[in-house]
Amino acid sequence: QKEVEQDPGPLSVPEGAIVSLNCTYSNSAFQYFMWYRQYSRKGPELLMYTYSSGNKEDGRFTAQVDKSSKYISLFIRDSQPSDSATYLCAMSRGGATNKLIFGTGTLLAVQP
Amino acid sequence: EADIYQTPRYLVIGTGKKITLECSQTMGHDKMYWYQQDPGMELHLIHYSYGVNSTEKGDLSSESTVSRIRTEHFPLTLESARPSHTSQYLCASSFGDRGRETQYFGPGTRLLVL
Numbered sequence: 001q002k003e004v005e006q007d008p009g010p011l012s013v014p015e016g017a018i019v020s021l022n023c024t025y026s027n028s029a030f031q032y033f034m035w036y037r038q039y040s041r042k043g044p045e046l047l048m049y050t051y052s053s054g055n056k057e058d059g060r061f062t063a064q065v066d067k068s069s070k071y072i073s074l075f076i077r078d079s080q081p082s083d084s085a086t087y088l089c090a091m092s093r094g095g096a097t098n099k100l101i102f103g104t105g106t107l108l109a110v111q112p
Numbered sequence: 113e114a115d116i117y118q119t120p121r122y123l124v125i126g127t128g129k130k131i132t133l134e135c136s137q138t139m140g141h142d143k144m145y146w147y148q149q150d151p152g153m154e155l156h157l158i159h160y161s162y163g164v165n166s167t168e169k170g171d172l173s174s175e176s177t178v179s180r181i182r183t184e185h186f187p188l189t190l191e192s193a194r195p196s197h198t199s200q201y202l203c204a205s206s207f208g209d210r211g212r213e214t215q216y217f218g219p220g221t222r223l224l225v226l
Contacts, residue, residue, distance in 0.1 A: 002154075004154070008152060034214065036217075041222075043118075043202050043217035043218050043219045044155075044202070044217045045217065046215070046216065088154075090155075098143075098206070099160075099170075099171070100157070100215060101154075102154040103154060104152060104153060104154045
């Protein structure tokens with residue numbers, strides 16, 4: 001069983017829609033949670049970084065972490081065609097090694 | 113914005129050739145990483161380094177090797193390329209203390225071994 005599960009999609013939404021992307025995980029030791037965005041033929045870029053449970057908002061993006069359910073979410077409000085990309089969740093236990101464990105990514109297409 | 117560079121961006125090479133994928137960062141980050149990414153699959157860590165002369169193998173077994181002679185440079189070498197090495201290779205670097213850090217990625221090298 002994978003430590004991090006993420007629906008690969010693809011997810012297609014109309015412009016302006018609210019998008020919800022999710023990951024579940026099995027290791028309760030994870031403390032740091034990240035969302036990366038990866039455009040085609042590019043490297044991942046960090047979107048959101050959250051420590052432990054709670055919400056974090058940055059512009060149109062909101063990250064939520066529910067450690068009791070081992071579930072994290074990324075919400076995108078007023079989605080734009082430029083948001084079309086693969087979204088990767090990642091998490092780590094922290095500590096000296098801080099290895100990131102990634103989900104497989106969800107491919108999102110925002111239709112104009 | 114992160115400044116991390118990878119060359120070449122694309123490489124097509126024949127079986128048995130020796131190749132080196134270059135990765136450089138100008139941010140002074142101590143930690144650097146190499147990941148392998150295949151379509152529809154998660155990123156897998158193949159090598160990492162916490163500083164000069166420090167290298168470790170990652171979670172995914174790889175026939176590649178790495179070196180870290182300078183802080184800013186973390187090249188990956190395949191002594192004898194095979195078709196099974198065909199993949200995208202991503203380099204990353206990070207700063208920060210004990211998990212309160214984020215990894216910044218380069219644009220990747222797409223390798224095709226014929």
